[in-house]
Amino acid sequence: MKRAAHIMVDSLFLVLALLTIGASILALESRELVYGAVSLAVSLLGIAGLFILLEATFVAMLQVIVFVGAISVLIIFVVMLVRREKWVALPAGGEVFGGLLIAILLVAVVGYLAVNSGISSTLPPSYAPPSYTQIGIQILTDYWFALEILGLVLAAAVIGALTMAKIEGNEP
Amino acid sequence: METLFSYFFVSLVLLAIGVYGLVSKRNALRLLFAVEIIINAATLNFVAFSRYLPSPSVTGQTFVVFAIALAAAEAAAGLAIIVVAFRLNRDIDVKELKRLRG
Numbered sequence: 723m724k725r726a727a728h729i730m731v732d733s734l735f736l737v738l739a740l741l742t743i744g745a746s747i748l749a750l751e752s753r754e755l756v757y758g759a760v761s762l763a764v765s766l767l768g769i770a771g772l773f774i775l776l777e778a779t780f781v782a783m784l785q786v787i788v789f790v791g792a793i794s795v796l797i798i799f800v801v802m803l804v805r806r807e808k809w810v811a812l813p814a815g816g817e818v819f820g821g822l823l824i825a826i827l828l829v830a831v832v833g834y835l836a837v838n839s840g841i842s843s844t845l846p847p848s849y850a851p852p853s854y855t856q857i858g859i860q861i862l863t864d865y866w867f868a869l870e871i872l873g874l875v876l877a878a879a880v881i882g883a884l885t886m887a888k889i890e891g892n893e894p
Numbered sequence: 895m896e897t898l899f900s901y902f903f904v905s906l907v908l909l910a911i912g913v914y915g916l917v918s919k920r921n922a923l924r925l926l927f928a929v930e931i932i933i934n935a936a937t938l939n940f941v942a943f944s945r946y947l948p949s950p951s952v953t954g955q956t957f958v959v960f961a962i963a964l965a966a967a968e969a970a971a972g973l974a975i976i977v978v979a980f981r982l983n984r985d986i987d988v989k990e991l992k993r994l995r996g
Contacts (some may be wrong), residue, residue: 739904746908749927750915762927769934772901776945781937781958788962793930793969800973801923806979821918825910832906843981856952856958865956872963879967883974892965 735775742768763794777789780854901942908935922976922986933965980984 745765752758766789773782862867908931909928915928937958980986 735900739900742904743907743911746911746931749931750911750919750924755921755923758924758927762930765931767936769938772904772938775939776901776941778941778945778955778958781941781955782964784959784962785937788966789930789934793966796969796973797923797926800976803977804923804986817901817918821914821916822918825914828910828913829906833903836899836902836906841902842981857955860952860956861959865960868960872960876963876967879971882971886971886978 731775735772738768738771738775741765742772754800755801755805759794759798762797763790766790766794780857898942899948901938902947905939905942908932908938908957920987920989922979922988925988926972926976929972930965930969933961933968937961 742765745761745768749758749762749765752761766785770782770785770790773779773785904985912928912935913926915931919925919928940954940958940961944951971975976986979991985991985992
């Protein structure tokens with residue numbers, strides 16, 4: 723029984739990881755920008771699923787509400803606003819090659835360091851996962867100042883965005 | 895299979911995809927997608943390491959709550975900049991937006 727549950731969690735992890743990575747690649751490489759935006763939303767949902775596998779349900783709910791519910795919808799609206807008949811031509815060779823080289827080098831070097839650092843030998847988690855009550859207590863005690871600053875940053879970002887996007891005068 | 899290293903590897907691959915997008919794309923919206931992917935790689939790493947710590951802790955999840963709120967602010971400001979750039983130039987190719995360069 724326990725072994726069956728273990729196999730199920732493993733296959734679920736594999737499916738979610740492949741979904742997240744594939745959707746991320748598609749978000750950057752799809753020809754239509756709208757498909758890219760939808761694919762980014764799928765990738766963010768996959769991350770939320772990984773959070774649930776890690777038993778961080780509160781963070782997973784926050785991810786779904788903020789990222790999938792708000793940011794993705796905002797991005798899709800802007801894609802619709804900014805849409806044109808002819809999109810930017812794909813860059814020829816050089817930049818794609820450089821990006822691929824940097825990405826492969828990053829995975830190779832950091833992956834090599836991580837394999838040799840011994841984090842693969844960490845024990846599996848055995849304790850009961852901490853509840854979201856503790857997150858709330860920690861936010862309001864240890865990190866109350868960060869919370870205040872975060873409120874200021876959010877207000878400044880929203881006011882700045884509104885000021886920038888406002889249409890001056892009687893421009894159409 | 896489902897170990898700390900596998901989560902770390904997924905996060906590393908997502909970071910590499912994001913860096914690839916930042917280097918090779920010229921459309922400003924794609925750059926924003928790449929930044930979102932990198933932010934998610936970082937938050938996944940925070941939650942995974944917080945879960946596999948030897949002693950129970952929620953500090954990683956607390957940081958992720960802050961990071962998600964910051965990502966929302968970043969998306970709002972970035973999308974506003976893109977809309978303004980499109981209105982001024984009728985284009986969001988970052989190679990064409992050279993007027994900002996000093």
